[in-house]
Amino acid sequence: MRIGLGFDVHPLVEGRELILGGIKVPYERGLDGHSDADVLLHALVDALLGAAALGDIGQYFPPQDPQWLGISSLVLLKEVWDKVSRLGYRVGNVDAVLVAERPRLAPYLPAMRENIARVLEVGLEQVGLKATTTEGLGFTGRGEGIAAFVTVLLFLDKEIPRDL
Numbered sequence: 001m002r003i004g005l006g007f008d009v010h011p012l013v014e015g016r017e018l019i020l021g022g023i024k025v026p027y028e029r030g031l032d033g034h035s036d037a038d039v040l041l042h043a044l045v046d047a048l049l050g051a052a053a054l055g056d057i058g059q060y061f062p063p064q065d066p067q068w069l070g071i072s073s074l075v076l077l078k079e080v081w082d083k084v085s086r087l088g089y090r091v092g093n094v095d096a097v098l099v100a101e102r103p104r105l106a107p108y109l110p111a112m113r114e115n116i117a118r119v120l121e122v123g124l125e126q127v128g129l130k131a132t133t134t135e136g137l138g139f140t141g142r143g144e145g146i147a148a149f150v151t152v153l154l155f156l157d158k159e160i161p162r163d164l
């Protein structure tokens with residue numbers, strides 16, 4: 001059994017779409033980055049890589065490489081999951097928190113969970129996802145950016161408990 005932790009932050013800017021968990025969220029600004037800047041999926045990728053002790057997202061998708069310019073982070077997640085699952089790992093559960101003052105994310109969380117469950121080949125009940133504000137405090141509170149924290153539990157095939 002292995003535990004992984006991922007954390008990411010991207011700045012909110014004008015002229016970009018807001019993509020979170022592979023879902024386009026209607027908002028007047030979007031996250032800036034080399035890829036689609038999906039902060040939730042980047043933190044999830046790092047949690048998976050961390051659990052398998054395989055490094056971090058930038059080692060596989062360098063921000064200087066034009067190949068990844070504007071890429072959907074669902075593609076990056078799929079590539080990393082292929083790598084991790086080839087080692088024999090399966091997901092026990094994922095738990096994640098999006099930290100954003102605005103927009104209100106609750107209506108979009110179910111679709112984000114579905115995307116994550118589909119790519120990681122697990123049931124919806126194995127993917128926890130919440131949103132929180134920081135009550136106006138800090139860079140998230142000022143609306144300067146969005147942060148995400150993700151934990152993941154991996155099992156090797158032979159270790160999977162019967163109730164999962």
Ligand SMILES: Nc1ccn([C@@H]2O[C@H](COP(=O)(O)O)[C@@H](O)[C@H]2O)c(=O)n1
Binds near residue numbers: 100
């Ligand atoms: N961007 C966000 C932030 C929060 N929510 C939902 O609001 C609830 C209250 O958040 P607090 O930070 O005030 O505790 C929270 O439970 C979320 O469901 C949201 O939808 N979008």
Ligand SMILES: C[C@@]1(CO)OP(=O)(O)OP(=O)(O)OC[C@H]1O
Binds near residue numbers: 008032034058062063
């Ligand atoms: C996803 C990658 C891909 O170039 O770029 P960004 O969208 O800038 O995201 P970040 O989390 O800053 O770094 C990871 C990179 O691998």
